[in-house]
Amino acid sequence: MTASRIRAWAFVHKWTSLVSTLFMLLLCLTGLPLIFQHEIDEWVGASAGPAAVRPGQARASTDRIAAAALADHPGKVIQYLGWDLHEPDAVFVILNDAAGSHPNASVSSVYDANTARRLGPPGSAFMGVMLRLHVDLYARLPGKLFLGAMGTLLVAAIVSGAVLYWPFTRRLPFGTVRPERARRVVWLDLHNLLGIVTVAWLTVVGATGVINTLSEPMINHWKATELGRMIAAHAGPAPARLASLDAAVARAREAAPGMTPGFIAFPGTPFSTSHHYGVFLRGTAPFTARLLQPVLLDGETGAVADTSRLPWYLTTLLVSQPLHFGDYGGMPMKVIWALLDLVTIVVLGSGLYLWWSRRRRPAPARAVPAAGAASA
Incomplete structure (x- = not known):
């Protein structure tokens, strides 16, 4: 040289x-x-951990967990409900003043998937500060x-x-x-x-x-294109009465065989329509567990309205996130x-x-x- x-x-x-x-x-x-x-969250006591499961005990229904979250947060509505990838017996619920409110105004709680008991916030305040500094200052x-x-x-x-x-x-x-x-x-x-x-x-x-x-520009582009077309094809008024979450999840799993639910976007949130649930399912293998497939379901009947695969750029994003933090190999x-x-x-x-x-x-x-x- x-x-x-x-x-x-x-x-x-x-x-x-x-x-x-x-x-x-x-x-x-x-x-x-x-x-x-x-x-760290477990060490500092920010994660209470699910209760011990008694032999033969059935898991709490998703509807029961949602009802418990609404009872614990009067005046709030649920935006998202999902299952923690690392804690299969924990369910997180994100609530806000309205379905379309900004995420930074939301409150989050974690519930025991077996008893529907509230476990507390999803993490410690310290880790929340570290995350915000690391992600967007x-x-x-x-x-x-x-x-x-x-x-x-x-x-x-x-x-x-x-x-x-x-x-x-x-x-x-x-x-x-x-x-x-x-x-x-x-x-x-x-x-x-x-x-x-x-x-x-x-x-x-x-x-x-x-x-x-x-991630934000990528997701916004997807919402304006592929998801936007799904939403536009199934637009409708806000449901007068919400269908059973358990029934909606069961039908979403039928539409995406071999996948398990990751999270549910309630009607009116950015990842659904004003009339539909958005159920996002993921694979069961270590790699495919990071990949999501959205299924739109009628908010009143729970019937499947549409489903599609994520575009390549969102797949790249979802794969890169755990790789960035070394979250693939335990x-x-x-x-x-x-x-x-x-x-x-x-x-x-x-x-x-x-x-x-x-x-x-x-x-x-x-x-x-x-x-x-x-x-x-």
């Missing part, structure tokens, strides 16, 4: 790293507890898009760092750390080594993070994700240190940046 190309790649690596590093550190720090969200869509832009810069920094790795380390054995050299050289060696070791993982997490920041994968997250924090922090220490050096002593000093 020519010297001019090396300088060009070093320029790209330096500035994409500098612009994005502080925000990536924030995402790494908030993402670390989110990897263990369910475990409390800035809604502009915050999501901003973090998506930072994630794009991160991917550019990763690619440019990988390109620079070979020219600046070709004379050193792989994994060399020179403790006898100056502190800055030691950190440079560690930065290069940890960066190249985590390059594949960090690229996956960065790319899936960027995809996740586009606790072993979560531990691996957490360790790699910690290594990434070291890579980002060392990059800032290399850049700052180089700025403090006298101008004549500055040399061509070494591998990875990029962020330097």
